[in-house]
Amino acid sequence: MKSFGLMPAGLLCLGALLAPVTAVQSGEYNLTVDRVQVDTGSFTRSGIGYNGATPGPVLRFEEGEEVTINVTNNLSESTSVHWHGIILPTDQDGVPGISYPGIAPGETFTYRFPIRQSGTYWFHSHTGFQEPDGAYGAIVITPKKREPFRYDRDYVVQLTDAHPHSGDRILRNLKMSADYYNRKQRTLFDFLDDVASKGLDRTLADRAAWGEMRMMPTDIEDLQGFTPLINGKAVSQNWTGLFTPGERVRLRFINSSAMTYFDIRIPGLKLTVVQADGNNVQPVTVDEFRIAVAETFDVIVRPTEDRAYTIFAESMGRTGFARGTLATREGEEADVPELRPAPLLTMADMGMAHEGMDHGSMPGMTHSMPDGTTMKGMDQGSMPGMTHSMPDGTTMKGMDHSAHGGMAMDKPDPFYAPGSGLSPTAAEPGGKFLSYSDLKAQSPLYAERPAGREIELRLTGNMERYIWSINGIKYEDAEPIRLQYGERVRFKFVNETMMTHPMHLHGMWSILDNGNGRWNPIKHVVSVTPGTTVYMETEVDAPGAWAFHCHLSYHADTGMFRKVIVEGGPPEKAAALTGVSGG
Template sequence: MTSTIDRRSLLRAGAMGAAGLGWSGLFPAWAQTGSPGLRPQMPTLSGEDIRLTVGHSPFTVGGRNGHAITLNGVLPAPLIRLREGQNVRIHVENTLDEDTSIHWHGLILPFHMDGVPGISFPGILPKTTFTYEFPIVQNGTYWYHSHSGLQEQSGHYGPLVIDPADSDPVAYDREHVIVLSDWTFLHPHELFGKLKQQGGYFNRQRQTLAGLIGGEDELAHTMPLEERMMWGKMRMDPADIADVTGATYTFLVNGHGAAENWTGLFRPGERVRLRFINASAMTIFNIRIPGLPMTIVSADGQNVQPVETDEFQISVAETYDAIVTPTEDRAFTLVAESIDRSGMGRATLAPRMGMQAPVPPLRRKPVLGMKDMGMGGMDHGSMPGMDHGSGSMNHGMRDKSLVPDDVDVDVGVGVDMIAPMPVDRTGDRPLGLEDEPHRVLTYHDLAPLRPFHDKRQPTRSVDIHLTGNMERFMWSFDGKKLNEGAEPIRFARNERVRVNLINNSMMSHPIHIHGHFFELVTGMPAGNPVKHTVNVMPGGKASFDLTADAPGDWAFHCHLLYHMHAGMMNVVKVRPMDDEGEKA
């Protein structure tokens, strides 16, 4: 298992007593010689007693120095490796001058160990230590991160792998953990402030007046003038794919930028397991390894029936395990291209250190279409707001009078759009990959290796609308922000519920529920994939069936960090508790 760490952070961790913190490698050769591509073993912690220290660290990438919030002095944090069936105690010391926390993303555990301040516990106060203690009842690829403020953006995240108690159904000879993330030298609160001032602040590829009229911008190559004029009339930007882009982000693989070329080794003919974790604050990645097919064997830590593909999209907070079997004695480039094509994370798989393969250029930026505006089920020639003479549309998408009576959305300044006719998009190719000539994974390609344990049909249905005002960077569920009028979502213990996520915005939203897994409803004959996070495409819908078998209070939110921070979050209450009867 290999990973990378910043040289200064490594030295700092050494001064703290790295051996006592579970380091499994010495100083990497690249830190001694300056040669890029040479990597140490990933710092790994295991056993029943684990210690983590949250603190400040310097961080260097691309020749620039910045400030990070790290665990045990490294970015990403150490790999925590556990075994299904064990118990674990994790002591977290907070050396910061602010509260912190750790959420164990995707783990099934008692709710008071889930690590969300204000919902499941008070948080970890400065200069104190908190001990998490819980049984390990599952296996797979997961991760952990802060749920306090915007610390996750600054480096407070790390991988977590749980080995199965019995034999692993996935055969492999070697594995690499691949932690994808986005890094900015801006303070996270400064970045958030810029988004609040102007929703498209970091969109350097947005449609301009000159480009609209003269065709100078890239949009002219992908969209006819008539369509560009239509978007202009609606005051919407078809290039608004990502809120934060490569204009400020450096995209990292295991803590290293593209030029530093993190390298994972293999011997030709080996089955190599790649455990992909998207630990980004805001970046959805498209993953491909030119010349090397990938067989997906797990999603969100849950085994799936193996499916071969050439590219897949991994949304924020999702994990995917893939098997690759390189047979040639040559290097392969691992490409993690941001969804808006403003940059990429890059790594190399190779038989020997120092080898490289060609790095493909960034592909053309995708643009939003009618389906992304929630018009997937409409006859565009007869829909409200369409000017039949010119083929253009007026501002009908923003006209609140068009909201159907049965849509329970708090319409106000925080909601600038209601999708007229959203459709289920779980079978669609991901945004920007619609026309790729090779195989592209969709949720409909995922089927569980073993069926979900609860085979009951849902007894009721709950609609949740994903709402926002893109220009003012306001985000919510059903038009209501957490702590500003949003009523908790209440489920009876062991209730089987269908939850319908309806995306009324033109942005993708990775929606995550704590403490539970759900069946993503695809309607495919091989069964519904079991996940904890689902990416809801722009103007689309996604449904999942949930068994509310974990009593307690659980966070439910968009995992785009700044969307959650802006208000797209709520609390799921599952009652009764074991010791509280029907107490709410």
Template sequence: MPDTAVSRRALLCGSAVGLAGLAHAPSAQSAPMRATAPRTPPVLSGEDITLTIGHGAIRIDGRPARAVTINGGVPGPTLRLRQGQSLRLTVVNDLDEESSIHWHGLLLPFHMDGVPGVSFPGIPPRGRFTYEFPITQTGTYWYHSHSGLQELMGAYGAIVIDPAVPLADSAPDQVPDQVLVLSDHSFTHPARILRNLKVEPGYYNHQPQTFADLIAGRGQTQAQRLEWAAMRMDPTDISDVTGVVLRYLVNGHGVGDNCTVLATPGVPTRLRLVNAGGMTFFNVRIPGVELRVVAADGQDVVPVSVDELQITPGETYDVIVTLPDDAPRTIVAEAMDRSGLARATLAPRPGMAAPVPALRERPLLTMKDMGMDHGASGHSMAGMTMRDGSAAPQVKMGPGVEMIAPMPADRTGDPGLGLEHVGHRVLTYRQLRSPTPIPDARAPTREVEVHLTGAMDRYMWSMDGQTMQQAHEALPMRTGERLRVTLINDTMMAHPIHLHGHIFDLVTGHGVHAPRKHTVNVLPGGKVSFDVTAEPGDWAFHCHLFLHMAMGMMRIVKVRPA
């Protein structure tokens, strides 16, 4: 039985069955590994492509790690496609378990979306499945397995779709491009990571506040610590899987591998950033080099110049950068909790390196992350309760729902956890604007409110207090219906929420020039609204933190004829 034999079906069919499966997952050392050296993912193009999913190993900074590979590598090949083409893509499953590929962000018939048990039966062990669909869009996207623990073990790759009519050489966006797939990988099997979190949710949090911090005046005051302790909340609980157990990668390369991104000094280069991390938010910056954001989730935006951006699991950003001189610069992708980083080098020639900055001080959660902040400094938590369900009557308090944010606020103007006071320009969702009017400018005819719920102390995650294990009721929609979906985060962790098969319009005050996305981050104690036009079929709707989804933060959207 291979290491990856704990299927998502087992994880979603009930906690007793799921944990029983985890308890019997074999050791990651149970079979020999032959690791391959880091390499640049190959590029595949055309109308007939074959991808093969199999067991393998990769080498991270000289050390072998078990992996699920696509065409023998992690990441898998980059698919370079063209708008208007037809695609016939055969996926061969060489595993001894069910597999699948989901085309993240692509607009396609729902039965080609690639989610076992939702949109198709899955690819059986030693079997194959051929996906066929037209390519109707342009931009940067990605693909990954939606089966078992395979995504966490390396089954992912990038997709680049070029315009049907090539841009003129003089067009401002016609610049050389490089794909950077950011990800996380562990020498510990994901099944064991999940089991450790179920036993102790803070298992991988090795950056708690200490008495020495208090004496030195770092972090919270004594009064604040006592308040948070009374609420049974941990202000350092930023990420539940950290650099203690994860290694952070760029195109499969560890920090010591020094992935090189070639650029000509003075000539703009487009970096296509993909966050394929299973559990990691990355803060991306290139010290001394401006990032000009020109696309988000494959959709063009009015260019925004920043010094840093946070990219959540599932998101993509295109940024234009210009190497100012012949000296190399470090591309830093720091984990949100500052427990580690991924690194690449922007350089005119291979073999160059630049200094890697030290990790910055880890951030702390605040009252705003509890949904309690009115904007007044020094506001006390005294007298407030996180266990009052009156603010969200559709959510029932219980073992799997430990809190309801009393005053959730629109936080789309915030830069991301830990980036509020870094002293330079950081991207926010409100800065994003579509350069052209959105395709459907109709006003929504109804609103759907979805609460993101959970209980960190039991490592349980849900939507509206119900998990997929509890046979969650589907969200009903009608084909062509225009809806407003409001996501309210009632937990102390950020959640990147992905809706399959749709590109939605964020409600950030830009009207018909609203930014368009397929994945949106909802900060703790925050809320986000988007307008969407329902496409026919059954679609997955879930948190893109892999273990949060696996533990229940997932719904099915059923879109039926009007």
């Protein structure tokens, strides 16, 4: 599968001295895109995979390598492969309509690009709903230099949310009724319970508010009924990674789900997070972490006992879980915890839980993000206006980023609206749950400098019609975002919806402003929770056209998507390495 061209690795040093231009290692890889059978234990269906399987193979590259990847489309429809998180020339990015036309049935497209980074990434189709249907695989890139951590074993742990329905059918159903897949709707009994605890007036007022938002407190996952998988295996199929007690094990978590966030823990083990989205972070030890759709987190664990440990991944809405096992021998199992109770969204997640607040003045509202526990005195009559006027995110500015990092364990996570129903807590009593605030670049890639301008992106949607958009405009009606090569731009995400959106910019790094200054981490996905404003900056260093979208498949497809055009820049960079399409 893989071949090394030009010269053996042992001669690389000498080669580099003599002829730096040609002294590159190169590997050639072949991928076929195939119809495959998906078997989750609970259902089987036809899906899409690579080299005859879903997930596809783990592609293993080396930093500094020039890769050639031949992708042959064996489907009866067009396809594409996007190399998620890889920094590469615009025409190699694999987004139909932006990078290239896609790969027609029966054709082979040859990708060629240099690998200039290391870490854990993934690849997937960027065409229709092929990705939710199974078209994904992992990428592992070995660095040139020794890594700032140590391990004896190395496993990819790729999470997905296989659904019995095809992506096209799911979208039809969501369009027909946005709560089609919400199995956690509130019942008459919930209503009576609420009346007993809150009183009739409060209960009715709450219901009216949720009704006006066209949302329900249970709308955490707009797609339920999926089967979570680890490396393609369901709970009963129990993916297992072996270890010898005392060894350090590197787990490369990749969330390749279409729609599902997971809360991950391994009871009995501390998790030391060493990479986020493929980039080294200063190691931080936690009991549990949440992984947004399309993110990756690499963790080191060190099981010392001669027994099995359960890798437990609950969906954020608690409608399902995946489990895998770290074991000293095949077939060994550990206890599988109970799924915790489902969280309920609160008024804070509407971004509007302000005591006695006057909604007429919402657009001008700039300060005081609420504690979100009460709704007294809310004027329901003015609620409809609320759908378009959410807080401007001053919470984040006011939030205490007290320079020295390390959130105390009992402080709420500032990346959630105060009082948010989604705010995570560790299952382990007193345990530490990873926050975005904890992420600090191990060795910052870019020098700190002020951004030249700010671009506001309000994350918007109409739940009832199942249309998702940015600044109220869906992709097909939107102008591209134009950036200038060489500038540093600051993006302001204002989440005006009640869903959590993992925003993914292609081609360039997203520098998450998590208050750590020069240590702000670089990522490829920035998750924005309801009722919050999050900032990221981008050094605009990649000419060409790029996609920028919510990575929830059905949100991206229905309009929460933009094309970004980077203007200017060195022509040789823009023209670098053109892909060759052929039969």
